[in-house]
Structure formats: C-alpha cells, structure tokens
Amino acid sequence: MDKIKLIEKNIEKVIIGKNSVVKNILKGILAGGHILIEDIPGIGKTTLVKALARSLNLSYSRIQFTPDLLPSDILGVSIYNQKEMNFEFRKGPIFANIVLADEINRTSPKTQAALLEAMEELQVSEGRSIYELKKPFFVMATQNPIEYEGTFNLPEAQLDRFMIRIKIGYPSPEDEITIMKNFKEEVPLDKLEAVASIEDVLLLQERTRKVKVTDEIYRYIVNIVKETRESNLFTLGASPRASIALMRISQATALIKGREYVIPEDVKENAGMVLAHRLILSSYARGQGSNAFEALQIMVSTVEPPRLDG
DSSP: OHHHHHHHHHHTTTSTTOHHHHHHHHHHHHHTOEEEEEOOTTSSHHHHHHHHHHHHTOOEEEEEOOTTOOHHHHHEEEEEETTTTEEEEEEOTTSSSEEEEETGGGSOHHHHGGGHHHHHHSEEEETTEEEEOOSSOEEEEEEOOTTSTTOOOOOHHHHTTEEEEEOOOOOOHHHHHHHHHHTSSSOGGGGOOOOOOHHHHHHHHHHHHTSBOOHHHHHHHHHHHHHHHHOTTEEEOOOHHHHHHHHHHHHHHHHHTTOSBOOHHHHHHHHHHHHGGGOEEOHHHHHTTOOHHHHHHHHHTTSOOOOOOO
C-alpha cells in the first residue's frame, strides 16, 4: 500500500540500511502489538522508536527504567487536593500512544509488572478507578542483552505480552559512513516530518484484521505452536496468546506485501520473532549449543506447511 511504503521510506531517512528492521516494526504496528527491541547500547533503538512516533504523528513518552523506578513513576499517582478536599489522579507517562520503555530490564520485576494491565487491557487501575489509555497504544521496550551487568530477566508473563522481539544489529561499514555524514552537522531526526495520522494508523490496523486467514493457515499456526509444547527442545512452550500474535503478524505481512490473504510463507518467516522470546530452552537444547531462535527454526522446518488451492 502507498501509505505503508511512505511511512517506511520516511523512517529510513533516519534509520539507514535497516529495511528489514523497519518492516518488522511496521508489522507490529499494523498488528496492534507491543514490540521488544533487544540489542547492545548505541545501535539506534531509541532513535528508531522516535522516528516511528514522528512519522505517524503519535503522542510519545519515554520512561528510563532504573533499579529505583517505582510503579507510580510509570502509571501515575493520586495526590490530595486540599482545596477540593479529594484525591486527584495525576497521570504518568504511560498515557501516550507510543511509550518507550528504555532499558526495561534494568528495573525490578515488581516495577516491570506495572505494565502488564496496560499492555493487555489498555487501561490503568488506581484504587477503584479505571483510566482508559489512548488508542492506538504501543509499548516499545528496549532491552540490553541479559549478560550485561545490572540487568534483570523479564518475567515470562511480561515477555508473553510482547507480540514480537527484534534485533537491529550493527550497520554495514558503508551504512555507518552514511550515518556519520548525516550526523556531521545536524540531527536527522529533528527534520523528520509526519507522513501519517492517528486515523491512518487505526485504518491500517482495521485493514490488517480483515486480511483473510483460511482454515489451513489456522491449523498450520496451531501445529507450530503445539510443537513448541511437545518438543524436547523446550521446557516451556508458546501460549494461545502467541498463536494469536503469529496470526496477526502474518496478516500484517500479507498486507505489507500487497495481499489480502495469508500464505504459509507469511507464517514461517515470522515464527522466530513472534515465538522465540516466549520459549524456555530444555537442558537438551542447551547441551547442543542452541539458542531459542535457532532451536525454533529447526523445529518449524519439521512442521509440514499446507498447500493452498488457488
């Protein structure tokens, strides 16, 4: 679609040489999911999220996760108003369209858990009151590799709420030279303009949900997820939420490629970034020197894809 390509090209004015990464981010946006970006510092994770927010003209807030961060620093807090003689809820930074949870694994699991209700139900509960979040709503979390000092493992319940996990990776030498030239005299992000609106995003999400999924594709997704639960490569398999996420990302992939129906390749190419972060490797797989993504790719290759007539 022209609007999707326009958004893609606009982000690539800032994020150089990472077309596949930008496409994956847009898949998550179209599918209405939260995104976990895991990579080393300085790769451009924060810049990518800011470029996305500016391109889509969405409200944006950034939360720097630190060991002393409290749930109220994210959600908000009730403060007593002496004049009105009642408590007033002051909203926290979670009340935005795109929330950048920067270095999310540098805070405690208790504070990480403050995001769970917002990510699942698009609301914040405070006492007896419930506050609805704006739509569209995305948590874009960045995470340092877990072997870095001062990091906490994200709880399984938290990981399961991220629709996809992506990595950016180092740029090529040529792209890195282009990046340096772009930053020589100015910050490219400062000149980036919006090419879409909230209404465009909601419309694209609606079109994504209408992309056709046949019974054969449903069965293929379920067979892949079922295999993660039964394979000797994993001690924790994927949840039904993961099945829905894989379906949604496959629909978004089809729409980006100009199709109104999902094919097996849409499912297969996205299985890794949808499922791998939700799985726990078995001792057998670790003994083989595999990580979750590699083990999953091996497993997916053993699941027979359907043949679609027509």
